[in-house]
Amino acid sequence: MGHYQNLFNQLNRTALVPFFVIGDPDEETSFELVKTAIDSGADVLELGIPFSDPVADGPTIQKADIRAMKAKMTPAKALAFIKRVSDYKPLPIGLLVYYNLVFQYGVEAFLADFKEAGGTSVLVADLSIDDADEIAPAATAVGLETVFMVTPNMTDERIQKVVEKTTGFIYTVSLLGTTGERTGLSDRVKPLISRLKGLTQQPICVGFGISTAEHAKEVAQAGADGVIIGSRIVKFIEDNLDDTTEMKKQVGEYIDQVAKIIARL
Amino acid sequence: MKHKGRYGTFGGFYVPEVLIPALEDIEAGFEQYCNDPKFVEELDDLYRNYAGRPSPLYHAKRFSEQVGFQVYVKREDLLHGGAHKVNNALGQGLLAKYMGKKKLIAETGAGQHGLATSMIGALFGMQTKIFMGSVDVARQNVNVHKMKLCGAEVISVSGGTCTLKDAINDALRYWTSHIDDTFYLFGTAGGPHPFPTIVRHFQTPIGTESRQQCLDQLGRLPDKVVACVGGGSNAIGIFSSFIDDVDVELIGVEGGGKGIETDEHCATLVKGSVGVLHGAQTYVLQDENGQIHETECISAGLDYPGVGPEHAYLKDSGRAEYTAVTDEQVLDVFELFTRSEGILPALESSHALAYLVAQKGKLPKDTLVVVNLSGRGDKDVSIVEEHRPMI
Numbered sequence: 205m206g207h208y209q210n211l212f213n214q215l216n217r218t219a220l221v222p223f224f225v226i227g228d229p230d231e232e233t234s235f236e237l238v239k240t241a242i243d244s245g246a247d248v249l250e251l252g253i254p255f256s257d258p259v260a261d262g263p264t265i266q267k268a269d270i271r272a273m274k275a276k277m278t279p280a281k282a283l284a285f286i287k288r289v290s291d292y293k294p295l296p297i298g299l300l301v302y303y304n305l306v307f308q309y310g311v312e313a314f315l316a317d318f319k320e321a322g323g324t325s326v327l328v329a330d331l332s333i334d335d336a337d338e339i340a341p342a343a344t345a346v347g348l349e350t351v352f353m354v355t356p357n358m359t360d361e362r363i364q365k366v367v368e369k370t371t372g373f374i375y376t377v378s379l380l381g382t383t384g385e386r387t388g389l390s391d392r393v394k395p396l397i398s399r400l401k402g403l404t405q406q407p408i409c410v411g412f413g414i415s416t417a418e419h420a421k422e423v424a425q426a427g428a429d430g431v432i433i434g435s436r437i438v439k440f441i442e443d444n445l446d447d448t449t450e451m452k453k454q455v456g457e458y459i460d461q462v463a464k465i466i467a468r469l
Numbered sequence: 470m471k472h473k474g475r476y477g478t479f480g481g482f483y484v485p486e487v488l489i490p491a492l493e494d495i496e497a498g499f500e501q502y503c504n505d506p507k508f509v510e511e512l513d514d515l516y517r518n519y520a521g522r523p524s525p526l527y528h529a530k531r532f533s534e535q536v537g538f539q540v541y542v543k544r545e546d547l548l549h550g551g552a553h554k555v556n557n558a559l560g561q562g563l564l565a566k567y568m569g570k571k572k573l574i575a576e577t578g579a580g581q582h583g584l585a586t587s588m589i590g591a592l593f594g595m596q597t598k599i600f601m602g603s604v605d606v607a608r609q610n611v612n613v614h615k616m617k618l619c620g621a622e623v624i625s626v627s628g629g630t631c632t633l634k635d636a637i638n639d640a641l642r643y644w645t646s647h648i649d650d651t652f653y654l655f656g657t658a659g660g661p662h663p664f665p666t667i668v669r670h671f672q673t674p675i676g677t678e679s680r681q682q683c684l685d686q687l688g689r690l691p692d693k694v695v696a697c698v699g700g701g702s703n704a705i706g707i708f709s710s711f712i713d714d715v716d717v718e719l720i721g722v723e724g725g726g727k728g729i730e731t732d733e734h735c736a737t738l739v740k741g742s743v744g745v746l747h748g749a750q751t752y753v754l755q756d757e758n759g760q761i762h763e764t765e766c767i768s769a770g771l772d773y774p775g776v777g778p779e780h781a782y783l784k785d786s787g788r789a790e791y792t793a794v795t796d797e798q799v800l801d802v803f804e805l806f807t808r809s810e811g812i813l814p815a816l817e818s819s820h821a822l823a824y825l826v827a828q829k830g831k832l833p834k835d836t837l838v839v840v841n842l843s844g845r846g847d848k849d850v851s852i853v854e855e856h857r858p859m860i
């Protein structure tokens with residue numbers, strides 16, 4: 205059984221998965237923030253390597269990428285960062301990355317080094333399931349789990365392909381669009397979760413647009429194994445760039461609040 | 470997706486999963502209609518009577534004297550809208566119409582593709598949104614006004630370098646949340662499959678006409694065919710009909726900016742390395758980690774760190790050759806060509822002309838060179854004035 209499946213079985217509740225861009229707003233603060241997230245109740249970490257052209261991301265994460273790149277974050281440094289995180293506490297770590305960064309590093313070398321650093325799974329934002337084999341065999345060979353996206357506009361036939369290629373969890377995109385905060389929960393997410401439940405036993409983590417504790421609760425109640433919160437958390441960084449103490453405090457309090465609500469369900 | 474969209478190892482469709490249904494939809498629509506007699510007839514009528522095809526092949530005699538060999542220019546500058554971009558906008562716009570789409574989006578650099586799409590949006594009564602980098606909005610503002618006059622909304626993009634690359638990023642992002650009713654009318658022979666194939670198809674009249682005109686007017690094929698390369702649509706349009714004529718040299722000219730030995734250029738094929746950008750594996754300008762570089766070029770339409778995958782393939786296979794000229798060479802030839810012929814070439818097309826000036830004295834007098842004059846230079850007058858003020 206995979207790391208994720210194991211964890212989700214043990215938890216017996218929905219897992220909380222915060223997302224950070226590695227190196228945002230700078231390497232040290234970023235590390236402090238990730239530690240804060242772990243201490244405040246994160247069950248799994250989803251970490252992204254900053255890229256110059258993140259087409260799957262909305263404005264909040266685009267700005268985070270720019271901040272991290274200005275602070276000189278690179279793929280190699282990001283892997284070292286992941287090592288520090290897993291030394292601090294060995295939570296499962298899912299990586300979100302754009303293909304060109306992996307391609308330039310060398311697919312096999314990148315995946316091996318990520319595994320070595322303590323990584324658990326990899327998701328390439330701009331690889332569709334048709335191109336799963338550019339990454340999946342090499343990931344499996346080094347002992348990583350694979351994660352692919354399912355979107356509300358996907359046919360059952362394509363979802364079936366995702367099910368076949370996934371060894372970690374199914375990254376369930378709650379809406380049609382990019383990452384970013386939303387006021388309401390997309391009305392497409394619950395039908396999608398039920399559709400997935402009818403097609404597979406694999407763990408389902410829901411992301412994109414999950415912004416409030418209430419959204420997280422609804423997604424959890426709809427049967428998600430994990431809820432991924434990105435832009436809402438990254439926004440605390442953006443809003444407190446001149447006060448890292450406040451930044452950490454807000455990130456910690458928010459994660460703690462969501463964790464408690466999920467735990468009570 | 471039905472096809473892989475590869476040119477050798479180049480191309481493909483490296484996009485987030487959410488875009489796949491939209492690309493599959495366009496791939497299927499294109500297959501269904503591109504050879505449908507009704508579609509072909511309607512497009513042909515629009516090419517003739519709306520755009521002004523066929524465009525002439527003109528012997529630029531006084532310019533030929535300057536360079537010492539025979540230069541024939543394919544007058545895409547005479548088309549409606551002032552550039553080859555209308556060919557593709559009409560083709561894809563008509564496809565969108567046949568597919569029942571009501572809304573168009575497009576990216577633009579120089580504004581020529583944005584303008585062409587806005588014209589077609591007006592023609593077909595489709596709501597049109599154009600994404601344009603804020604730097605380009607400022608330097609090509611005449612085109613911005615024209616787009617607005619056609620009824621399009623122009624969205625100024627301020628992410629990243631605020632040029633064409635970022636306009637494509639934002640158009641793709643917008644598309645992910647509006648795929649149900651919106652057709653992304655991609656402007657160049659790049660991006661994810663099926664765009665390189667579709668754009669090439671709708672730009673091939675440049676090549677088929679040029680080839681036939683050479684045979685009719687000159688009794689033989691040219692020795693060289695030269696075109697500027699941004700994303701590569703005007704170049705692939707004219708190259709496509711000559712690829713099998715192995716004796717015809719194909720030469721693509723990129724933006725050398727301040728010089729290819731500096732970091733300020735957009736000579737992707739000359740100086741780039743293989744990577745993945747905007748859905749395609751191709752040559753890109755990037756750092757050692759794969760972060761995409763900022764580019765610099767006097768001509769907004771070439772200012773792009775990627776290139777269509779078929780050009781990457783033609784380069785590696787040796788069938789075409791790619792080179793670059795600097796901003797200064799481009800300004801020189803803009804003046805020279807305008808004075809010699811009374812034709813203002815677009816700064817993009819001036820890159821192809823500048824390459825000819827660099828060949829001066831190197832070719833026999835009877836050498837026949839066809840140059841794709843992809844657009845007219847009216848939009849560039851204020852830029853030229855800024856760099857070379859007339860006293």
Ligand SMILES: Cc1ncc(COP(=O)(O)O)c(C=O)c1O
Nearest residue numbers: 581699700701702703770817844
């Ligand atoms: C007149 C003209 N020529 C060439 C180009 C470059 O595009 P492509 O390489 O796709 O032909 C542009 C782009 O805006 C243009 O306006």
